[in-house]
Amino acid sequence: MSNWALIIYCGLITYLTRFSMIALIKKEMFNDRIREVLSYVPSAIFPAIIFPAIFLDSQGSILIADNPKIMAALIATIIGIFSRSIIATIFSGLASYWFIIFVI
Amino acid sequence: MKTNFKVFLKGIIDVSPLMIPVVPFGLIFGVLAIDVGFSPLETMGMSLIVFGGASQIVLLQLFSGGASSLVIISSVGAVNSRHLLYGAVVSEHLSDLKLIWKIIISYFLIDQAYAISNDYLKKNKDQNRYFHLVGAGTTCWVIWQSTTFLGIILGAAIPEKLGLSFAVPLTFLALLVNDFRKFINVIVIIVSGFVATLGYNYIPFKAYAIVAGLTGLLVAMILTKMVKTNE
Numbered sequence: 309m310s311n312w313a314l315i316i317y318c319g320l321i322t323y324l325t326r327f328s329m330i331a332l333i334k335k336e337m338f339n340d341r342i343r344e345v346l347s348y349v350p351s352a353i354f355p356a357i358i359f360p361a362i363f364l365d366s367q368g369s370i371l372i373a374d375n376p377k378i379m380a381a382l383i384a385t386i387i388g389i390f391s392r393s394i395i396a397t398i399f400s401g402l403a404s405y406w407f408i409i410f411v412i
Numbered sequence: 413m414k415t416n417f418k419v420f421l422k423g424i425i426d427v428s429p430l431m432i433p434v435v436p437f438g439l440i441f442g443v444l445a446i447d448v449g450f451s452p453l454e455t456m457g458m459s460l461i462v463f464g465g466a467s468q469i470v471l472l473q474l475f476s477g478g479a480s481s482l483v484i485i486s487s488v489g490a491v492n493s494r495h496l497l498y499g500a501v502v503s504e505h506l507s508d509l510k511l512i513w514k515i516i517i518s519y520f521l522i523d524q525a526y527a528i529s530n531d532y533l534k535k536n537k538d539q540n541r542y543f544h545l546v547g548a549g550t551t552c553w554v555i556w557q558s559t560t561f562l563g564i565i566l567g568a569a570i571p572e573k574l575g576l577s578f579a580v581p582l583t584f585l586a587l588l589v590n591d592f593r594k595f596i597n598v599i600v601i602i603v604s605g606f607v608a609t610l611g612y613n614y615i616p617f618k619a620y621a622i623v624a625g626l627t628g629l630l631v632a633m634i635l636t637k638m639v640k641t642n643e
Contacts, residue, residue, distance in 0.1 A: 309481040311450060311451075311454050312454065312457070313481075314471070314475075314481050314484060314485070315454060315457055315458050315461055315462065315471075316461060317481070317485045318458075318461075318462050318467060318468075318471050318484065318485055318488045319458075319461035319462040319463075321485060321488055321489045321492065322462050322463070322464045322467045322488065322492055323518060323519060325489070325492040325493070325495055325496065326492075326495065326518040326519070326521040327514070327515065327518040328496075329495055329496060329502070329503060329518075329521065330502065330503045330506050330509075330514055330517065330518060330521065331503075331511070331514045331515075331518070333496060333503060334503065344636055345629060345632060345633055345636070346493075346494070346496060348596070348597065348600055348628070348629060348632035348636075349493055349494035349625075349629065350494050350587060350588060350591065351588065351591045351597040351600040351601050351604070351628065351632070352600050352604050352624075352625045352626075352627075352628025352629045352631075352632060353490055353491055353494070353604070353621065353624075353625035353628065354584040354585075354587060354588055354601075355588075355601045355602075355604040355605035355608060355624065355628065356604055356605070356607075356608035356620060356621040356622075356624035356625055356628075357469070357470060357473055357580065357581065357584050357608075357621065358581040358584045358585050358588075358605060359581075359604075359605030359606070359608050359609045360608050360609050360612050360620070361473070361577070361578070361580055361581035362581050363609045364609065364612055368477075368612055368613050369613075370609065370610075377578055377581075380578070381581065381582070381585065384582055384585055384586075385585060385592065388585065388586060388588075388589040388592065389589065389592045389593065391589075392589050392590060393589070394433040394586040394587065394589065395432055395433045395436070395586075397582065397585060397586035397589055398433070398436060398579065398582045398583055398586050399436075401578070401579075401582040401585070402578065402579060402582060405575065405578055406574070409575070
């Protein structure tokens with residue numbers, strides 16, 4: 309598949325989700341149980357992007373020792389829990405990452 | 413009743429504070445897309461056609477890992493499924509809208525826009541209330557397109573040593589800040605993260621994101637059920 313086709317398909321599926329949200333899906337279609345489970349979707353899917361990007365090196369092998377990303381992500385998580393701020397989380401993570409690789 | 417333009421303007425003003433985190437997100441996307449091997453035109457096309465931060469970053473991440481197109485598209489679908497719930501809530505306020513407006517508004521219906529407009533729609537019953545959503549949506553659109561463009565230009569100037577790709581996990585981590593305080597969410601996060609990391613090389617077609625996501629949801633179903641039976 310060409311890059312453009314890939315982009316268009318990803319755009320289509322994103323658009324169709326949004327369209328079905330307001331045009332097809334009604335609140336009554338979800339019972340409390342489905343709603344409860346759907347509320348866990350971000351917690352279930354985002355770690356699949358987060359963890360491999362932190363714990364795997366560019367070859368895809370697990371890297372624990374001498375991996376500055378683990379410490380930086382940990383600091384970002386703690387800052388995130390206390391500040392509840394998206395921007396503080398991102399910047400504290402990047403700042404501590406740079407501090408570890410450039411200063412220490 | 414306020415004029416259409418005033419409601420539109422109110423949408424712009426209300427959504428503005430939410431645009432602060434979108435700026436670095438857009439920049440990072442532009443920089444990384446070039447880094448991963450998309451042309452500047454394709455990168456701009458992605459922001460114009462997809463217009464969704466999480467979708468676009470997942471696309472990049474899986475593309476750079478060598479996942480097949482089918483896996484990339486279904487992972488993007490999985491990431492989007494989180495909207496279904498919120499959408500069902502917003503749709504209550506938009507049910508009397510003409511189909512043509514629903515088709516247009518759908519393109520602008522990103523997290524920030526409907527998060528902010530949902531409050532307005534709840535309190536306001538005017539005929540033209542959805543102009544608020546259009547105002548908030550177009551604001552996000554302008555910010556997203558211009559920061560993508562800036563990222564494409566800056567990309568060449570940013571040294572690889574900075575390791576800006578680390579901003580991807582950080583951005584998604586930031587989207588979970590409110591979930592770290594809840595016990596079941598933390599378990600789900602850890603389980604999904606472990607499955608994705610350990611399965612990265614072994615789950616066929618690089619479908620690790622989907623497998624980890626489904627495992628996480630299964631754990632959420634079991635744990636929420638257990639909490640209920642104990643009550």
